[in-house]
Amino acid sequence: MILSLETATKICAVALHQDGELIAETRLAIEQAHSTRLTVLIEDLLRQAHANKKDLKAVAISAGPGSYTGLRIGVAVGKGLCFALQIPLLAVNTLEALAWQARQASTTITENTLFCPMLDARRMEVYCAIFDAHGNTTLPTEAKIIDKESFNTQLLQHPILFFGNGAMKCQPALQHQQHAHFIADILPTAHAVGVLAYPAFLAQQWEDLAYFEPFYLKDFVNNTKIIQPTQ
16 A cells, blocks of 8 residues: 655645555645644545555655645655655656646547646746656756747647646746647646556665655745844
């Protein structure tokens, strides 16, 4: 049984899979809920599935890119469980998991269709990548500032489906492109993380518990203002 965690955005989700098949999943879409609710969700899910931690064979985490705080919490909880239970840690690229969800949700996929998950990185910047209809990466993960010239080369040759919590803000800049299409309501799920982690589990492609870090993509910037005392 594999426990999967999704904490890369405001979504806080956990799922259980057995032999690659979903057993149960639960999630919250509440800002800043990860630190207080993630472990509670895990306990609740195990209880609902009539399972316990000793049944777990691995923990799979959404590795990023995404929210610095959310990723840090998810990885910390995942590592803690793996250390305590002496089980392996698996990591799945958050954008790859989103692309899998979009492929499952789309009914008009052709061999020529490309998938571009976008996670909001503030202003007109997004974390994004492009995948083909089989889930292969055609443009690697990057932090990209979107303007009307973005993805011109790919859009000349392929229809591209844009989705994720950063896609809608980019629609005005890209909608002039004939082959640009936008899908709403594709939100990160722990289900997708678990599905994509299962082949890695079978291949024993496990992460190093001591040294693994989330795929932050960008350095964390602390915007806290320091007020100097007056003399």
